[in-house]
Amino acid sequence: MTQLIDGKKIAAQIKDEVKYDVDKLRSRGREICLAVIQVGHDPASTVYVRNKKRACAYVGIESLSYELDESASEEELIGLVEKLNENEKVTGILVQLPLPKHMSEKKVINAISPNKDVDGFHPESAGRMCRGEKGMLPCTPSGIVELLKRSDISIDGKECVVVGRSNIVGKPAALLLLRENGTVTVAHSHTKNIKDITKRADILVVAVGKPLFITADYIKEGAVVIDVGIHRDEENHLCGDVDFEDVKEKASAVTPVPGGVGPMTIAMLMRNCVAASEK
Numbered sequence: 001m002t003q004l005i006d007g008k009k010i011a012a013q014i015k016d017e018v019k020y021d022v023d024k025l026r027s028r029g030r031e032i033c034l035a036v037i038q039v040g041h042d043p044a045s046t047v048y049v050r051n052k053k054r055a056c057a058y059v060g061i062e063s064l065s066y067e068l069d070e071s072a073s074e075e076e077l078i079g080l081v082e083k084l085n086e087n088e089k090v091t092g093i094l095v096q097l098p099l100p101k102h103m104s105e106k107k108v109i110n111a112i113s114p115n116k117d118v119d120g121f122h123p124e125s126a127g128r129m130c131r132g133e134k135g136m137l138p139c140t141p142s143g144i145v146e147l148l149k150r151s152d153i154s155i156d157g158k159e160c161v162v163v164g165r166s167n168i169v170g171k172p173a174a175l176l177l178l179r180e181n182g183t184v185t186v187a188h189s190h191t192k193n194i195k196d197i198t199k200r201a202d203i204l205v206v207a208v209g210k211p212l213f214i215t216a217d218y219i220k221e222g223a224v225v226i227d228v229g230i231h232r233d234e235e236n237h238l239c240g241d242v243d244f245e246d247v248k249e250k251a252s253a254v255t256p257v258p259g260g261v262g263p264m265t266i267a268m269l270m271r272n273c274v275a276a277s278e279k
């Protein structure tokens with residue numbers, strides 16, 4: 001029987017754990033406050049931001065919203081980030097990506113104080129993760145590892161293949177699987193014979209950003225398949241980078257979309273908000 005990895009349920013457990021920690025910290029006088037910045041009105045970003053603020057309210061973290069117009073300048077955004085860096089009440093800062101084309105995501109991320117970097121995107125956080133030092137971990141990759149651990153799927157010694165090499169998901173996911181003693185291969189758009197690589201995987205993490213890209217012929221019998229993608233199909237239904245219906249018999253475990261990796265990203269963000277407040 002194929003195991004359905006229930007990200008929604010596991011994320012709910014984590015949020016309840018965070019809520020308990022936040023209550024305890026509050027009773028000792030510590031308040032946690034996340035500043036969320038959105039630039040423009042990308043509908044997907046609006047949904048993500050709304051869900052992040054809802055999760056904050058649930059666990060007892062205050063959230064402050066900053067909405068900048070699409071036409072705002074990079075200087076204006078960096079100015080706001082710097083003001084929030086100085087604001088002692090604010091313990092975490094999140095700039096929702098993607099940013100409009102005229103802004104450099106790199107410059108904006110670099111402007112966030114590493115102590116308030118709840119996304120784990122700052123070069124200091126990335127460097128610490130790379131070296132296996134304590135620090136803020138990016139939420140989607142750490143959510144994937146947590147999802148595997150809480151589903152009793154061991155990573156140690158396993159052939160792990162990550163498809164995609166973005167700074168937000170693919171690259172950090174590869175590093176975190178390596179940290180858990182996986183044998184890690186990263187496949188990407190220039191990889192030759194990609195099926196030969198993905199078919200080696202005991203654990204396949206897919207973050208390519210292409211709907212239904214991975215079908216049954218890309219996976220080994222009994223593989224664990226983690227789908228990071230989220231798209232709308234022709235009928236406006238949500239789907240992932242993996243053709244769930246096609247792989248579900250062949251895989252030993254698979255994440256659904258929605259209800260797999262997505263909710264984990266937000267749960268791990270809540271954890272990072274608590275960690276940042278300790279800095």
Ligand code: GUN
Pocket residue numbers: 094095096097098119139140168265
């Ligand atoms: N856009 C897509 N994923 C993320 C994320 O994890 N954090 C931020 N800030 N923006 C995103």
